[in-house]
Amino acid sequence: MPRRTATMLASLLTLIALLCVGVLIPVPYAEMSPGPTVNTLGEHGGEPVLQISGRKTYPTSGHLNMTTVRVTGSQYRMNLAEALYGWLTHDNLVVPHSTLYPDDKSPDELNQETAEEFSQSQESAKVAALKQLGIPVGTRVIVSSVVKGSPAEGQLHAGDVIKAVDGQEVKQPGDVAALVTKHQPGQKVTFLVVPAKEAAAAEKEKRQPKVEDTVSLATAKAPDDAKRAIVGIQAGTDHTFPFTINIKLADVGGPSAGLMFALGIVDKLTPDDLTGGKFVAGTGTIDDNGKVGPIGGVEMKTVGARSKGARYFLTPADNCAAAAKDAPSGLTLVKVDTIGDALKSLDKIKKGDSAGLPLCKVG
Template structure:
């Protein structure tokens, strides 16, 4: 066999071997790509995303789109060829697997966490929108979760309202941990609660619950990193009673990043006129009960997805601005927002045509 032919054959066989190896060798990476974008003012799967009853609503126009990121699952093992292709593809981003699923989180755990964050973001969006409209919302501190095997298991339950700890009134979720950690491990702490069932019955009957009880729990020692402290094994959160019904109908979406756009959609439906002036506005960002907008992950994927659907403006959390501005899709204006007030002010500029006044994102 001629030397040149032999060399070409050997090179071809080596290339085939490398490709085969690339297909079968797993690498510790995951992939992100633009996900669906949904207009919070419109319909999804045949029904309105925002459904409000018991209060006057108004016609809306334009788009206030929430955006998402599609990611490979926690148990998917990417191979080398897929990773290289993802690195080369502009619309995809390959990241270390632990970035999306830290501490060996399973698919089931990730899905559950995303569902909980999505539910909480909806509640905060409702609160932020109604507070912006000066519509009163009743709030209280509750037991969000109880750790299995902890001192609180069987003693406290998710949904219990925490009125006081050791006789001291609880006003914010953070008060609970602060009061518990004043104890040494092994000491007793007394929770004054309204049981979840009593709270639910009172809400249903539109009355203030009257039944409280004291629950004594012996604290344990924390086993996480950091300074050892007394714990009972619960996380505290905030629950709300709204003066009318606000339902958000959007399945197969998780995480907290749609909070801002849900809040704006609710605000738009409860006020005359159109927030967008008919324009196509998309955005992202967490939101808390006070209307503060927080950063999210996958900003580049979300701007790509939004522009691909026709968005002209993108409401961007201030902390994500630099990353988003580093690679802006053509034709999309990134608008910097830090609060719901910032977002409403930007929308006023957009619908009035004063786009030169918009606080735009810039790359550092």
């Protein structure tokens, strides 16, 4: 065989071997890409995303789209060729697998965590929207979770409303721990609670709870301090609303839709049309006081929003620099720090006052 032919054949075989290696050998990476966007003012899966009853609502127009990021599954292992392609693709992001799926958490734990974050984001969106409108929101202390194998297991349940501990009224979650730790481990502590089902029924029927239970528990030693008494619950805050707000959106997790849910609620509860028919998208966590927080994957979300037709993107202040480094053409990135900031910017967008918008800048 001529030397030149042999060299070409060897090179071809080497190339084939490298391609096989690239396809067959998994690498510890995962991929993020633009996910679906959903108009919080519209419908999804055949029903309105925001459903409000017991309060007058008003027509809306335009878009207030929440945005998402699509990620490869926890069990999926990219090969080298896929990782290289992802790195070269402008709209995708390849990250270490452990960034999305930490080794110390199972897939089920991660799914539960993102589901809880999504649920909490909906709750905070409702609270922030109503506070912004000056509509009173009630609060109450509840059992957020019960530790398996603790004295409270089977006696107290997630969602139970804690009225008092040892006869002393409970006004905030910290009161529960303070009253329990007054005891020595082994001593009894008494809870006055409204069972979760009764509390939910009373709220739905707009009445006072009819059932209260007295639960007496023997305290146990804290795992990290044998002198500290515990009963094995985590206390938290729940809210009561003067009317019903339901958010219907399946197959979404995490807290990043909070801002857009809150704005959608405000839009439906006020006669003024917030967008004036404009296509606005955005992202950001939100707390009960309307503070907007940063999220992950903002670059993917801006791409997804622009591909669906968005012209403006409400961007958490802490994400602005990253988003502005590679903003899609035709998409204006608007910096927001609170729900109030977002509403002011929407008013400018509606009026066509783009020059007055607080824009995201690099650095």
